[in-house]
Amino acid sequence: MLRRVFLVTAIAVSAVPSADAKHTLKGDIHIDGSSTVYPITEAVAEEFHAVERKVRVSVGFSGTGGGFKKFAAGETQISDASRPIKDKERTKLESAGIGFIELPVAYDGLCVVLNKKNDWVDALTIDELKKIFLDGSAAERWSDVRSGWPDMPIDIYAPGTDSGTFDYFKEVIAGKTGSIRGDMQVSEDDNILVRGVAGSKGAIGFFGFAYYAENTDKLRAVPIDGGKGPVTPNHTTVENGTYAPFSRPLFIYVSAETADEPQVDAFVDFYLDHAAELASEVGYVGLPADIQMRVRRIWDSRETGTRFLTNAGEKIHKPLTALYR
DSSP states (O other): OOOOOOOOOOOOGGGSOOTTOOOOOOEEEEEEEOTTTHHHHHHHHHHHHHHOTTEEEEEOOSOHHHHHHHHHTTOOSEEEESSOOOHHHHHHHHHTTOOEEEEEEEEEEEEEEEETTOOSOSOEEHHHHHHHHBTTOSOSBHHHHSTTSOSOBOEEEEEOTTSHHHHHHHHHHTTTTOOBOSOSEEESOHHHHHHHHHTOTTEEEEEEHHHHHTTTTTEEEOOEESSSSEEOOOHHHHHSSOSOSSEEEEEEEEETTTTTSHHHHHHHHHHHHHHHHHHHHTTOEEOOHHHHHHHHHHHHHTOOBOSSBOTTOOBOOOOHHHHOO
């Protein structure tokens, strides 16, 4: 499996374990899922290894949907997700007899990005994004999107359809009944998307804020007008929700059946203790302290289930402050 390499060299001193840390635990921890959450989990795994060197932590990134499939098959103890669990995924877990503990760990902004040489797009509205990305759209060239823009082909790059990032973008742009065009160049590896957009003047793409933050020298983030004027994605606008509708929470889902395994228990404890700090180090936005405390209570009590679905499977759309009390 391909592995994305992140250099987490600027970890703050408080996150680095002491030299006399005892390596008392043994065992394996298998994690897979969202490529967006991957850099946070990988950073946590690296720091945790310094504390417990006998625990082997493997982290993959097959996409949020792919991660839940492995989770339901019992192949992983933890599933990374860049969106809340879907009803059909919850049903599969219930059928497999697998309970889950849902833990928000950070905020992310979904960035729409352009080639650095694109000097005509100052901002995009949701309607303009629909022109570009919806199936059946007439927008094949930039001049189709807005009058006065160049008669240049639009090259589109997008995450794989199994990713939570794609699901989130589709939900905002296409809604429940629409569909995203199928002639895009897609990949689960966001580095491939970066190279694609950076290599074509007429390109546009989207992925998580962290990957834009890693590649500001190659790409330009587009301010998005969600109805209240253009807003540029940054740590402040993502956390306070003004970067709407493309700011979102990120999650880990822990198997309730393996939560009390000593190595899993210790790893998740470590994850929650350091998630905000390490999330910021790799380009995301850490959860506010009050939300961190609420999430910690969920983990300590081993509360199972999701707060984003009703018992009937209907989606609940509320901010973390309303759902995690």
